Every structure is written in structure tokens, then in C-alpha cells.
Amino acid sequence: MSDRVRCNCRRCMIRGLMGPAVVIAVGVLFLLDQVRGGYFSFGNTFPVILIVIGAISLASALAPADGHIFGPLPPAPTGAMPPQNPQGQAR
Numbered sequence: 001m002s003d004r005v006r007c008n009c010r011r012c013m014i015r016g017l018m019g020p021a022v023v024i025a026v027g028v029l030f031l032l033d034q035v036r037g038g039y040f041s042f043g044n045t046f047p048v049i050l051i052v053i054g055a056i057s058l059a060s061a062l063a064p065a066d067g068h069i070f071g072p073l074p075p076a077p078t079g080a081m082p083p084q085n086p087q088g089q090a091r
């Protein structure tokens with residue numbers, strides 16, 4: 001198992017589907033190539049992979065990122081106070 005921080009927001013969950021969806025799409029296209037051939041040869045159907053990637057990217061971009069975790073955060077030291085933001089840097 002990797003020790004990457006797993007974000008559970010909708011955007012990251014959809015983005016995590018990219019790899020499996022591309023593998024499934026490539027498998028279905030090769031299956032069509034083997035079973036049907038001709039018009040359904042991989043040379044004709046490969047743009048479906050781009051469509052799958054684009055559709056998932058679009059869905060990921062449109063999904064809310066509520067609760068998104070920005071990168072791996074170092075573990076907070078126990079008993080320490082959180083850093084105070086100076087007044088000048090407040091946005």
C-alpha cells in the first residue's frame with residue numbers, strides 16, 4: 001500500500017476512476033476487434049479512448065472539491081498550538 005494521502009472528495013474519487021476506465025475501454029475495443037473486426041478494428045475505434053479520458057476529466061473538473069486535501073500534510077505535533085496568521089496576510 002502506498003502512504004499517499006487518500007482524498008475522499010468527489011473530484012479525486014472521479015479522477016481515481018481514470019485508470020480503470022481506460023483499461024476497460026481498451027479491453028472492450030480489443031474485444032470488438034477480435035470478435036467483429038473490419039469496421040470495429042482497433043484502428044477505427046481508438047478515439048473512444050480519448051473520449052473516455054475527456055469525459056472523465058470533464059466530470060472530475062465539474063465535481064465539487066468539498067473537503068479536498070491539498071497534498072501530503074506533515075503530522076501536527078501533539079500539544080502544539082496551530083500557527084497564527086499575521087493580520088497582513090489574511091485574504
Ligand SMILES: [Zn+2]
Nearest residue numbers: 007009012068
Ligand atoms: Zn480531493
